[in-house]
Amino acid sequence: MQIKRLLLMALSAVALQSAARDKIDLSPLAWDITLDPQAQWANDKLFTPPVTMASLPVNLPTGGWQLLDHPQKTGVHLPATVEGEMWGWNGQTYGVTGNYVGVSWFRTQVDVPANWQGKRIALQFDAVRFRAEIFVNRQLVGYDLVNSTPFEVDITPYAKVGHKNEVAVRITDPNGNFNWKDSQCYAWGAYLTNPSHGFGGITGRVHLVATDNTxxxxxxxxxxxxxxxxxxxxxxxxxxxxxxxxxxxxxxxxxxxxxxxxxxxxxxxxxxxxxxxxxxxxxxxxxxxxxxxxxxxxxxxxxxxGFRWFEVRDVKGDRQFYLNGKRITLITAISWSFWPDNGITPSRELAYKQVRDAKQLGMNMLNFHRTIGNTDVLNAADELGLLYFEEPGGNQYPANKFDDGTAYTQFYFNYRNEKLARMIRRDRSHPSLIIYNLHNERGASPQAEDRRQMQMAHRLDPSRILTYNSCNGKNPEGLPDDHFKLHLMPGDTTFHNIGWWDNHHAGGPGVYHDYIYKGKNDYLRFSDNKGEIVYWGEEGAIGTPPRLQLIRDEILRSGRTNNWEAADYLAWYDAYDNFLRTRGFSKAFPCVDSLTRQMGNVAYYYQGRVMENVHISNTVDAYAINGWESMKLENHSGVVDNYRNLKGDAQLIARYNRPLYLSVKLTHKVLAVGDTTTTDVYIVNRKDIHGPAMLQLTARDAQGKVLARMKKRVKVSGGVVYGENLMTGWKVRIPCAGYVSIEAQLQQHGRTAATGDDKIYAVAMNATGIDGVCAVADTTGVLAAYLDAQGVKTVNYHRGRPQADLMIVGAFEPTQFGSGYSDILEWVYSGHTLVIVDNPVRWADLLCDKEVMDYRGEKALGRSWYGGNFFCRSHPIFEGLPTDCVFNWEYQCFAAYNRRRIGLRDMSGEVLVGCVSDHRKEVYSALSEIPAGRGRILITTLDIPACLKGTEAYTKKVDLDGMNESMNTFNTQGMNKADAVGRQLLLNMLRYASQHKQ
Missing domain, CATH: 2.60.40.10 (Immunoglobulins)
Structure with a gap:
């Protein structure tokens, strides 16, 4: 028995020794949150590490520790923020008005084990925002304001071993943003602080750790x-x-x-x-x-x-990315790291969902953009296989203050360097992480302090690429430039200012259009800059709504109705749902999700086709979507919503990121029956298909009938030639209406080596059935000229009662007197139809004045990362056109950002085309039928005039965000082939008007 007892004692000693590092996770404990709005903080002196605790002021709760006995929130688990738990603390929830700025207290109780006696005991914080003052048993033990980074506090002298201990953290949230910008430093008294998202709290997990002194x-x-x-x-x-x-x-x-x-x-x-x-x-x-x-x-x-190596190689003068000796083209998206609930930190489930989303889209990388990354996300990327590009966020400082010699400038540099160093130490062993970038769209060239920061970072991790800037503007190809190109390569301490070409064009065109591909070497995001890494660093923002129904279901399931976004999403869903049910759209879109998913597909299709352009170029090395996640009031161009729901059908992007396929490129995807499109074919080939092959092309109608065929012998290079043109110039005349497929097959060694296809939409231009005489009120003469050419009988209108069977209004100014406005309405009341295709806002105002239309104002639809979408339902005016759908590439003549994009708040008409904009919790009309007496009025904001006369070229100066660059990509000519859809809609409206005379 004595031997057994001694053996058990020995085993216990071994177990105790092997458990020398003990850890208690404080995150799942019950934490209280107490707001302290009377606390003074705005003019505090601020301290960067290392901090001498004895020199710090001790800031107790206002009125004493008893304040914490009356918390506003109990039972909270970490990570947590005030905004996640008490959004609207002030009674305001709209937009960002529910944000809390100031001091809050987070408190919990923890038992410190008795066997920790003699150990070194530390509190380890994964992250806080912004400043944390840590109290243990009501004694100040720690201070840190390098927000969103890990830090540790040695509490050995203060911990009561074998007893319950109180941990209280005084959080100061002085400022912050709820958008994408990190270029503007925020003031805290006389200090400038590193900009970051405006959520205050303990934003990571907290552990209590005991070790030996060694x-x-x-x-x-x-x-x-x-x-x-x-x-x-x-x-x-x-x-x-x-x-x-x-x-x-x-x-x-x-x-x-x-x-x-x-x-x-x-x-x-x-x-x-x-x-x-x-x-x-x-x-x-x-x-x-x-x-x-x-x-x-x-x-x-x-x-x-993970064992791996990421590098840049020069292959016959072409700089390319390589992972483990194999060429790789990076396809990524920029993520601002907004999240549900607490706003700034994901649950582990959402972190993995983010990575799975990217892989489902066929992407191989994501970017932590303008904000520091998250370790749970990197862990998921490590495990599931996704690369990452990381920025510390908010690393900028006014260029004219760099050398002012003030303590405030030194504070900022100490702060930003400590934040960067902590980020690198935290993340540098993750195999998924391959690139660090210090600034996004920094307008100033690097100064000596910037170079010192880059050298410091490279010493901490010499194994990764480190760049100074990822930027927009005029980046010179093949020429040295510190502002755009300064970088350090793995294992190389030499600064390089050439060889890395990163350029942004943040704004997108609103929809895929036929000038995205105009021919070989003439397409969007083509590059022949082989001497440098070519990285399209922010591209193609097209805003679409989130998956509102899925988000609503999750909010109601979880009961998290008081977080920073919940009320907005619930109201947003209700607005869409009410419109679909009450305005005749429930057959076209049975639920809100069927509508928002189709809207997401507009951006998905565009991004997929531009990624295809990147792949076929064989020179572009990386492409980044602007952006990854959307949130309630910004960044609607995200391809996932804030709950990480894919906003569209994944296959629309994934099919263009496959390692092997034939890329079928058409110069015209939308045209009239009888028009001709030109087909070029490329191979995207990361599978080393090589050698002679037979290429076969087939054109088929919607029923599968073969319209045309051709064959051509081709040779495929393979190897590191990942994109290659196989043929150009197959012209196909489209003889039938509807969808036509162009299918490609590559035959090699008696089998099909690769396939691909694309679709055309052909419109059968039909002006029949427009009976009677059409009065035309249009000072440009464009409408009359077009209708005359279509065989429609027209008469110009100037004033008085229209002497016609139907009437169309274009560029014509209606006024109370002298324009015939009253006469026109009396004519409508008697049983005629008025079609309004231009100046719709002015007409809506006047119709409202006469109480013909319950009109409550207009809304210009958003562009770029705000976005706006059109959608329609079945009606005779869509005969021969796609219907019960969101306007995608088929309707590029209306959906494009260079066209008139206005919604009317029409509360009384029968809406035939609805539209939405950014995060507005309402749905507008873009085409309505309004009953008026025995007649009716069709009024539309859709840009039908542009489908007849073209649009003006975009001549405004390109702004710093690159929004306007996409506006320069359109075919602005009159009678553009893709405008056939708009022209046919005009004819359909007139046919409908002529067939409904009373």
């Missing part, structure tokens, strides 16, 4: 050009003498040790080389992970990593 502080696994070899950097504290260090390597999820080594740690730092020739490399397709465990004395720390 412990491992950090372990960095640095990748090397020999992908199966890494450098291991270990930092330790409390090493007084040579201490045994044991290293063991395992595949993730396995207990089998595949490599081990015994060393001695005789100082605070040690670097050694780990080589595993049989290592399974980490890649996007095969994200193999390893876990390296270091044991120093009684302490133990495990670091997860």
């Amino acid at each position: 412990f491992i502080r950090d372990m960095f696994v640095e990748n090397t050009p020999a992908a199966s070899t890494v450098k291991v950097h270990i930092a330790a504290e409390g090493v007084k003498q040579a201490t045994p260090l044991k290293l063991e390597l395992r595949e993730r999820g396995s207990n089998k040790v595949v490599w081990s080594r015994q060393e001695q740690m005789d100082g605070s730092e040690k670097t050694l080389t780990l080589s595993l020739p049989q290592a399974k490399l980490w890649s996007v397709e095969e994200p193999n992970l390893y876990e390296l465990t270091a044991k120093l004395g009684n302490d133990e720390l495990t670091q997860r990593f």
Whole structure:
């Protein structure tokens, strides 16, 4: 019995020693939140690390600690923010008015185990925002304001071992944004602070950790050009003498040790080389992970990593990205890191959902954009196979203050350098992370301080690409330029200002249009700049609504109705749902989700086709969608909503990111029957298909009938030629209406090696059935000329009662007197139809004055990342045109951002085309039928005049956001082939008018 007792004691001692590093997660504990709006903070002196605690002021709760006995919120789990738990604390919930600025307290109780006696005890915070003053048992023990980064507080002297301990964190949220901008520093008294999202709280998990006094502080696994070899950097504290260090390597999820080594740690730092020739490399397709465990004395720390190498290679004068020796083209999107509930930090489930979303779209990278990244997201990317590009966010500072010598400038530089350093130390072992970038759209060239910051960052992690700027503007190709191109390459301390070409064109055109592809080497995002990495760093913002129905269902399921977005999403859903049910659209769109998903498809189709352009170019190395997630009042160009729901059908993007397919490119996707389109064919080829092959093209109508065929012998290069033209110039005349498919097959060695296809929509121009005489009120003469050419009988209208069977109004100014306005209405009341296709707002005002139309104002539809969409339902005016649909590429003549885009608040008419804009919680009319006496009025804001006479070329100066660049891509000529849809809609409206005379 004595032997058994001694054995048990020995085993207990071993267990205690092996558990020398103990950890308690404080995040799932019940936390209280107490607002302290009377607290003084605005003129505080601010401190950057390292901080001497004895020199700090002790800021207690206003009125004493008893304030915390009356919290506004209890039972909160971390991460948490005031905005996530108490949005609208002031009684205001609209927009950003429910935000809280000032001091709040987060408090919990934790039992510190008795067996921690003699241990070093620390509180480890993953992140807070903005400033945290930490109290343990009502004593100030820590201070930090390097927001959204990890830090640690040694509480050994203050912790009561074997007892319950109170942890209270005084959070100061001084400022912040609810948009994408990080270029404007925010004031805190006399200080300028690093801009970040305006959520205040404990924004990461919190752990209580006990170790011996000798412990491992950090372990960095640095990748090397020999992908199966890494450098291991270990930092330790409390090493007084040579201490045994044991290293063991395992595949993730396995207990089998595949490599081990015994060393001695005789100082605070040690670097050694780990080589595993049989290592399974980490890649996007095969994200193999390893876990390296270091044991120093009684302490133990495990670091997860992957064997891999990411680099730039020069291949016959073409600079290209390579991962593990294989060329890779990066397809990414910019994420501002907004999230549901707390606003700034994802749940683990959402972090994984984000990565799965990107992979479902066929993308291989995402960007932490204008904000620091999140470790849960990086963990998901490591495990599932997705690359990441990271910015610290808010790294900018006014260029004219760099050398002013003030303490405030030094404070800012100390702050931003500490934030960057913490980010790199935290994230540098993640195999998914491949590029650091310090600024987004920085307008100023780098100064000496910027170079020092880059050198500091590169010393902390020399294994990754580091760039100064990702920017818009006139970036010179093939020429040195510090502002646009300054960068450091892996393992190279030399500053380079050429070889890296990153350019932004944030704004999109609103919809895919036929000038996206005009011919070989003449298409959007083509580049022949082989001497540099070509990165289209922000592209094609087309705003669409979120998946409102899915979000509503999740909010109601979770009961989280008081977070920063919930009320807005619920009201937004209700507005769309009410419109569909009460205005005759429920057959076309049975639920809100059927509408919003189709709207998402507008952006998805555009992005997929431009990604296709990138792939066929074979020179472009990276492409970034603007953007990734949308939130309630910004960034509606996100391809997912804030709950990480895909906003459209994934296949619309994923099909163009496949590793092997034939790219069928058409110069005209929308045209009239009898018109001709030109077909070019490329191969996207990351599967090394090579050698002679037979290319076959087939044109088929919607019933599968073959309209035309052709064959051509081609030769495929393969290798690192990932995009290649196979043929150009097959002209196809379209003899029938509706959808026509152009199908391509590549035959090689008796089998089909690759396929591809594209669609055309052909309109049968039909002016029949427009009976009687049409009065035309149009000072331009364009309407009359077109209708005359179509065989419609017209008479010009000037004033008085129309002497016609129907009437169309174009550029004609209606007035109370002298224009015949009253006569026109009397004519309508007697049983005629008036069609209004221009000047709709003025007409709506006058019709409202006469109480013919319950009109409550107009709304200019958003463009770019705000966005706006049109949709229609079945009606005779859509004969021969797509119906019960959202306006996508078929309706490019109306949906494009260079066209008139206005919605009318029509509360009384029968809406035939609805429209929405950005985050407005209402639906407008773009085409309504309004009963008037025995007659009716058709009024539309759709830009029918532009379908007849074209539009003016966009001549405004391109702004800094690149919004206008997409406006220069359109075919602005009159009688553009794609305008056939608009012209036919005009004819249909007139036919409908002529057939409904009383």
